[in-house]
Amino acid sequence: MHKRGLDAQHENTYFLLIYHNNSSLMKHLISIIVTCTLLLCSRTAAGSLVPVSSDARIRSMGGVTASLIGYAPAMYTNPATLAGSESMTASLAYSDPLGKSAMTTVQGILAVPRMPFDDQATAALAYDRFGDDLYRETTVLLGYATRVTQWLAAGVSFGWMQREFSAADDDSAPGISAGLVASVSERLSIGAGMTAINTPEIGDNGETVPHVLTTGATVRLDDDMLLGGDIRKQQGRKASWCFGGEAGVLPWLMLRAGVSGNPWTYSGGTGLQLGDVHLDAAMIRYPDLEKTGFAVSVQMVIR
Template identity: 25%
Template structure:
């Protein structure tokens, strides 16, 4: 029944939105982040291309990555993403790709990012080309910018912040609708190696702020357990990560009581530079 409702909803969006005002609006990716309830603004890994470009500067090796999200068991909501990250020019550069939807309605994004370290602080900029397509209504592409940073306050405390779509790119000239501009800030407490507690606040300009909390703990060597909570809408999250060698294999599960479950599987490969 839910699959039928979802398909009908997407069809209605296509009929109603000749100016392509329907949108998913979420581009956060990576099972490590989503296993922690996406409390990811202080993380520094290849998936910083999507979660906080400021963290990219702290990646030390060339990285290739891919992820797949199954949202609520509805094929029309499936999401794919991937990227390639490499240290260059005394900083770190990367390219990322994202796709949500099916042939009837889909969102596709490619982003180019660069981040640099300045002492205890790293700053980065993402340039995104975002394309919306609705069958029978056409295609629209726009440019948007993300800016973010990380700051090491102490050996145990890291601060992170990012603004997505800082240029407030307009999606529809007819309705004035814009791609969501989202501000995120958070603290990460790392009392020991293998233990991390993240707390964040996120604010879409058009909606109320909400909180996220995430935990990562290394159970045994090369195996990490994750969990997290989101306050609005309320979601619980769990995840596990395994690092056998140069590979990271991560799985995340998120539950929304009203919509259902999200499963995500991520594979990351670190090259020996």
């Protein structure tokens, strides 16, 4: 399930959560409405089998992912970004779209580089869970990427998503994603990834999962300074975009900021690099709603 805009949540959820408050009854009511909407509307509301990353580093930079080569959490959008990983890493991310919503996302990734049969390759196992007790999506991904040439990396991922409804039968479907990242120079990378290439059917009503194409570029201005931007186009929807960057102000401290359109968001965050452990936090502001969401994540190098 592709969760766009609102920190990787459904656009339907985005509008429904305007009316959210702290009461348990309202939380359940919102969840029921979301479930009914997803059942009755076209599957363009569901997006792709591959979720957008909820990683706090990515969220604080506006959602830039397409060309972040060597950064495993970007694999949700472009599996080719797995290539270039230097060490085994385990990461965990948690995000909440409006800070008080009933629909949150938890993601985990284990990335293993240097396969015995290909020392340029990285394999990864990823898990994504979105929703609550009344409606939930669970996606498991297996990704693989390698350097085809010194400057070009290619990747593919295979996923299985299950939707669970409290008032209806569960359903599931497979998904295939693929992507490329080109290292134009030591400083500049460009990438493109497509999720749900197979546009599978899901459910009993002939619903299809639309594919999503993400293209983008990153430029490293210095060893501790990065700028990047993406354009994302989902089948049947208007394009969205994001732009952001990060800068190291201390050897162990990163500051980040970003902006995105459709919907508008402004984001910022920090990252602490404590040896083999990286801690990141992001705040995402939705000016049209006057609401603020957040994401937190941790990544650990396993030696």
